Structures are given as C-alpha cells and as structure tokens.
C-alpha cells in the first residue's frame with residue numbers, strides 16, 4: 059500500500075500465521091491513510107480491545123467523510139487493530155488470548171498479538187508525530203467519556219499529553235501516573251518519544267449516538283489542534299474536571315458472586331460512605347444483600363456493566379478531583 063502519495067486509500071497489513079483454523083493464510087490488519095500537502099503524521103487507533111466498538115466506528119465514519127484537501131500532512135488510521143479480537147467482539151485475541159494493551163513492544167516472530175504490537179511500535183510509530191488511541195469499557199464496563207493524559211517524568215511529553223487530552227473535549231480528564239503498565243500502547247508511544255492520549259468512550263458492548271458524537275467531535279478537535287485538519291477545535295466553555303486514581307481503594311471490586319445492583323451513574327459526583335450498590339445472594343434468599351459504599355469523595359468514572367458479577371470483578375472506579383498540573 060502507498061503511504062506517501064496524496065489521496066485517501068485503504069488496505070491491510072498481512073501477518074502470516076498458521077494454526078488449525080488458518081493453515082496457509084494470513085491475519086489482515088485493516089489500515090487507511092489520508093495524505094495531502096505538508097504537515098505532521100498522526101496515528102489514530104481503534105480496536106486494541108475487540109469489544110470496544112465506539113472508536114472503530116468513529117474512525118470509520120471519519121475516514122468515509124473526510125475530503126483529502128481538508129488534510130495537511132498524513133493521517134494513518136488503524137480502526138480494528140487487534141483484528142482477530144474485533145472479528146469476534148472479544149477483549150482479547152481468540153488466537154493467543156493476547157491483550158494488545160499488554161503486548162508492547164511485541165515480537166516480530168511472536169504470537170499474533172505480539173506481532174501486531176511490534177508492527178505498531180517499531181514500524182508505524184517511528185514515522186508518526188502524535189498518537190490517539192480510542193477505547194471504551196467494552197462489554198464489562200461503562201465509562202463516562204474521559205481523555206487520559208499519561209504524566210511521566212518527561213515534563214515536555216507530559217505537558218503535550220495534557221494539552222491533547224483537554225483539546226479532545228471530554229468533561230473528564232484522567233491524569234494517569236507513571237505506574238501505567240509499560241506494555242501498553244501508551245508506553246510504545248513513550249519509547250518513540252511521541253505525545254499520545256487514550257480516550258474511554260462509553261462501553262457496555264454497544265454504541266450510543268451520544269458517546270459516538272463525543273468521539274467524533276474529539277477526533278476532529280485533536281486533528282485540528284495539531285494542524286492536520288482544516289478548522290479550529292471546539293473550545294470548551296469551562297475547564298474539564300481533572301481526576302486521578304491515587305490508591306487502589308478507588309477501584310471497587312465484588313467481594314463475592316451475586317447480582318449487582320448499582321446506585322451511581324458514571325460522570326456524577328459521589329460521596330465517601332454513601333451506598334454505591336448492593337450484591338444480592340440470589341442462591342440464598344435468607345442472606346441479605348452485601349452493601350457497598352464509596353471509599354472516597356470524587357467522580358464515578360466507570361461502572362460494571364454486568365448484572366451477574368464474580369468475586370474480584372470491578373464494580374466501579376472513583377476518580378479524585380485534583381487541580382490541573384502546573385506548567386513546568
């Protein structure tokens with residue numbers, strides 16, 4: 059595929075792989091480019107997890123509607139990056155159980171998921187200036203739309219990440235610490251010295267028009283801010299709400315199996331000590347439900363999307379409100 063000449067085109071990367079289902083074929087990884095004039099190269103990714111549908115659809119809509127003359131530089135789109143996982147609507151790959159966000163920098167001679175990670179980190183990111191990676195809560199959870207800015211020891215990249223997260227336009231901006239898993243897409247970008255944001259867009263194994271719209275506006279804001287797309291980003295009328303996860307207690311887990319009755323809405327403020335929900339003992343009517351309380355004051359970022367939960371499953375995530383990081 060031609061990644062250089064002006065125009066809009068789509069194709070695929072092909073990974074040779076052989077198992078019982080795919081004896082002599084290849085794994086396709088769909089890719090699209092829009093090239094026009096001079097400007098930076100921007101990489102936009104969806105489908106790192108195969109049950110998160112908002113990002114892939116927002117990217118496909120962008121590709122089909124964009125007119126190349128509106129672009130100044132090059133946009134590379136990987137809308138269904140872990141294709142085997144997207145193909146079966148699964149978080150991880152059915153070929154190797156691989157979680158692509160835990161597979162970087164990958165391995166060119168490794169499993170399918172490792173090969174995909176390696177392609178992105180060693181062949182695609184090195185020709186890019188900036189990265190956008192679209193996620194959601196998948197089938198398991200629902201996230202209030204939230205841009206994530208990784209904050210590293212590197213002050214310059216951290217500040218750029220923060221600017222990109224704010225310009226994307228979500229109400230919530232999650233300031234993620236240096237402790238994020240170094241096998242993530244974000245750390246692949248960091249190893250390539252690239253600014254990058256990830257975004258959580260809803261979830262629940264579905265697409266809602268409201269959240270899709272947040273993603274589509276955000277994609278345009280992001281590209282316009284970088285000068286790759288004509289127009290000015292939509293500016294927010296008020297600053298976003300900056301959140302941090304400071305302690306593990308901000309993630310609420312199920313203490314036992316049962317039916318989860320939530321009592322909160324992602325995106326809304328919650329108060330420490332108030333009831334977050336109940337887990338019901340459907341197998342034992344005499345046993346009253348387990349009461350779950352919020353561990354901290356903050357904003358509910360995510361909620362479990364399952365009715366039947368297992369012990370250890372994430373029921374909710376509470377972000378603590380913080381001031382924006384001061385400019386270095």
Ligand SMILES: [Zn+2]
Pocket residue numbers: 106107110193194
């Ligand atoms: Zn994800």
